[in-house]
Amino acid sequence: xTHTDALIVGAGPAGLFQVFQLGLLDIRAHVVEALPxxxxxxxxxxxxxxxxxxxxxxxxxxxxxxxxxxxxxxxFTPSFHFGQLVSHIQRQPDGRLLVQTTGGLxxxxxxxxxxxxxxxxxxxxxxxxxxxxxxxxxLHHHLPDPAPASPEVxxxxxxxxxxxxxxxxxxxxxxxxxxxxxxxxxxxxxxxAFRALVAQGKIRFIAGQLTGVTHEAGALKAVQVLDSEGxxxxxDTQQLLLLLxxxxxxxxxxxxxxxxxxxxxxxxxxxxxxxxxGIFAVGDVNTYPGKKKLILCGFHETVLAAFAAATLIxxxxxxxxxxxxxxxxxxxxxxxxxTSADSKS
Amino acid sequence: xTHTDALIVGAGPAGLFQVFQLGLLDIRAHVVEALPxxxxxxxxxxxxxxxxxxxxxxxxxxxxxxxxxxxxxxxFTPSFHFGQLVSHIQRQPDGRLLVQTTGGLxxxxxxxxxxxxxxxxxxxxxxxxxxxxxxxxxLHHHLPDPAPASPEVxxxxxxxxxxxxxxxxxxxxxxxxxxxxxxxxxxxxxxxAFRALVAQGKIRFIAGQLTGVTHEAGALKAVQVLDSEGxxxxxDTQQLLLLLxxxxxxxxxxxxxxxxxxxxxxxxxxxxxxxxxGIFAVGDVNTYPGKKKLILCGFHETVLAAFAAATLIxxxxxxxxxxxxxxxxxxxxxxxxxTSADSKS
Numbered sequence: 001x002t003h004t005d006a007l008i009v010g011a012g013p014a015g016l017f018q019v020f021q022l023g024l025l026d027i028r029a030h031v032v033e034a035l036p037x038x039x040x041x042x043x044x045x046x047x048x049x050x051x052x053x054x055x056x057x058x059x060x061x062x063x064x065x066x067x068x069x070x071x072x073x074x075x076f077t078p079s080f081h082f083g084q085l086v087s088h089i090q091r092q093p094d095g096r097l098l099v100q101t102t103g104g105l106x107x108x109x110x111x112x113x114x115x116x117x118x119x120x121x122x123x124x125x126x127x128x129x130x131x132x133x134x135x136x137x138x139l140h141h142h143l144p145d146p147a148p149a150s151p152e153v154x155x156x157x158x159x160x161x162x163x164x165x166x167x168x169x170x171x172x173x174x175x176x177x178x179x180x181x182x183x184x185x186x187x188x189x190x191x192x193a194f195r196a197l198v199a200q201g202k203i204r205f206i207a208g209q210l211t212g213v214t215h216e217a218g219a220l221k222a223v224q225v226l227d228s229e230g231x232x233x234x235x236d237t238q239q240l241l242l243l244l245x246x247x248x249x250x251x252x253x254x255x256x257x258x259x260x261x262x263x264x265x266x267x268x269x270x271x272x273x274x275x276x277x278g279i280f281a282v283g284d285v286n287t288y289p290g291k292k293k294l295i296l297c298g299f300h301e302t303v304l305a306a307f308a309a310a311t312l313i314x315x316x317x318x319x320x321x322x323x324x325x326x327x328x329x330x331x332x333x334x335x336x337x338x339t340s341a342d343s344k345s
Numbered sequence: 346x347t348h349t350d351a352l353i354v355g356a357g358p359a360g361l362f363q364v365f366q367l368g369l370l371d372i373r374a375h376v377v378e379a380l381p382x383x384x385x386x387x388x389x390x391x392x393x394x395x396x397x398x399x400x401x402x403x404x405x406x407x408x409x410x411x412x413x414x415x416x417x418x419x420x421f422t423p424s425f426h427f428g429q430l431v432s433h434i435q436r437q438p439d440g441r442l443l444v445q446t447t448g449g450l451x452x453x454x455x456x457x458x459x460x461x462x463x464x465x466x467x468x469x470x471x472x473x474x475x476x477x478x479x480x481x482x483x484l485h486h487h488l489p490d491p492a493p494a495s496p497e498v499x500x501x502x503x504x505x506x507x508x509x510x511x512x513x514x515x516x517x518x519x520x521x522x523x524x525x526x527x528x529x530x531x532x533x534x535x536x537x538a539f540r541a542l543v544a545q546g547k548i549r550f551i552a553g554q555l556t557g558v559t560h561e562a563g564a565l566k567a568v569q570v571l572d573s574e575g576x577x578x579x580x581d582t583q584q585l586l587l588l589l590x591x592x593x594x595x596x597x598x599x600x601x602x603x604x605x606x607x608x609x610x611x612x613x614x615x616x617x618x619x620x621x622x623g624i625f626a627v628g629d630v631n632t633y634p635g636k637k638k639l640i641l642c643g644f645h646e647t648v649l650a651a652f653a654a655a656t657l658i659x660x661x662x663x664x665x666x667x668x669x670x671x672x673x674x675x676x677x678x679x680x681x682x683x684t685s686a687d688s689k690s
Contacts, residue, residue, distance in 0.1 A: 053365070055417070056402055290616055296641075300646075307637065326394075
């Protein structure tokens with residue numbers, strides 16, 4: 001179990017800047033993130049799209065904003081734990097919070113900051129009859145690496161990832177791609193290449209929806225596809241790839257018993273504390289009177305949350321506000337000057 | 346009288362970003378600023394000092410931040426009125442606010458945003474017996490341009506501006522500089538040059554404090570100086586320059602009848618509205634539970650104030666939040682695309 005003063009759930013812009021604001025108060029943070037990288041919506045939804053309303057930055061892409069925040073928080077050396085969803089959170093007798101993740105990590109925390117945005121980005125899935133009886137290794141939500149060696153693969157999806165996987169696997173397997181209509185959301189070049197392979201008979205395309213799977217002792221044998229005329233056919237396959245994109249899910253946050261309003265966590269605007277002592281919520285995941293879901297508002301929220309958390313961690317003693325322009329203490333924390341302890345060593 | 350939906354008092358970072366947030370809601374603003382330039386504390390107190398806590402900007406100087414904000418708000422073409430202090434604000438029968446400035450400007454406003462920081466930066470002055478009976482042109486708070494042609498000039502002050510003025514005027518006039526002790530806050534080079542001229546008898550230095558003036562029919566004749574031994578002497582002069590630096594003054598804001606707490610304006614954190622309908626306060630001038638006087642918090646405040654003001658201006662209709670990344674309407678407002686109206690012309 002990892003002991004920490006602060007655990008941040010979500011590494012989008014609010015989560016990253018929470019690291020910075022805690023760091024200025026000399027509090028180090030661990031960060032748990034569902035995706036394999038930081039950035040949240042900035043990375044997932046608009047990495048290459050321009051943002052015009054970050055104060056003092058007339059324009060930057062989502063990716064650039066994340067890079068800038070990474071640079072800014074680097075002095076505070078946050079510990080990132082990627083590919084982890086929080087699965088449980090439980091109050092301990094001493095008041096601390098035990099947080100467990102899907103990857104088996106455990107944190108014993110003085111304070112927790114939920115910066116989960118619109119939720120963790122997890123692969124979209126489908127409810128398929130019989131799928132719960134498949135053994136592992138037959139149904140995937142991403143292209144496995146190495147690629148499956150089975151003679152037949154069925155892919156559901158119409159995005160870049162789905163069509164790319166179909167193109168790649170068609171070199172070694174009999175590939176079927178199922179999507180409800182003959183129209184795709186992938187890049188134009190990818191779509192052309194895909195259509196060419198379909199025309200050459202190297203990929204089979206079926207317009208329809210998956211409804212269920214057939215298995216033998218847990219091994220996938222076939223997939224049922226419902227076409228637009230209402231007929232169901234069975235398509236033999238040994239591998240099923242559901243490449244339907246990522247979907248934000250609030251996930252277990254919704255089950256922690258915190259006060260919520262329309263899937264947002266209710267917080268007090270003087271501290272961004274939730275209804276549960278020691279748990280704060282910043283960024284798009286929270287709500288309070290006047291709330292606007294803007295990155296720059298999330299930044300402000302991290303400040304007041306950091307001060308409220310520091311007060312808890314220091315048993316009621318509120319830290320003084322110091323300024324990065326003038327404070328030699330903050331300059332030392334930011335690594336701009338040697339501390340007296342450093343210079344002695 | 347100028348009619349406007351929004352008047353912003355103060356052109357520091359909060360005032361500048363208020364222009365931006367109002368602009369995104371298609372509301373144009375006039376800006377009144379006491380100094381002859383924008384930037385507020387960023388320009389006056391730390392133009393060349395580094396700021397480390399603007400989100401996404403690992404480091405920038407006060408001057409650079411102001412330049413960045415200028416660039417960002419340029420599409421909304423704010424009308425700046427520099428060198429103006431608000432002198433009066435009065436509710437009109439139709440609910441609008443009549444704002445008058447020291448320079449004689451009048452604005453009839455739907456909404457007013459007080460972004461006055463720690464107050465307007467105004468020249469420090471001294472209470473001198475008899476000074477209220479001087480005619481204009483004898484006592485100055487800056488070096489007049491053109492420089493006074495009088496044979497004798499007395500300067501009070503120890504800063505860069507005071508010593509520079511003494512050096513410059515010593516070429517053409519008999520200059521006396523008064524400061525309470527023989528120690529100065531000007532740059533080292535300026536201080537050396539000043540001391541050299543004193544040693545050469547080209548500038549007279551007196552350690553002491555000004556207490557009053559002698560005049561003849563409103564024309565300055567002499568200044569009384571109290572020295573450290575408690576003796577008062579009279580120093581003949583025809584011109585008096587009080588070059589004592591700038592001091593922040595909340596000024597008339599304090600007299601507008603708004604709810605205050607320790608010289609801060611009390612605001613509601615869901616709208617940053619003051620106790621007076623249509624008057625908002627953002628940045629260091631306001632207070633609310635949890636308030637931290639940070640530039641980044643002021644930025645957030647301008648967002649909620651802009652939405653609350655837009656709701657007032659549009660008779661209760663709250664504008665939808667749109668995103669600069671995706672909204673073609675905002676892109677048109679930001680001047681990134683031609684509007685359909687533009688392309689027709």
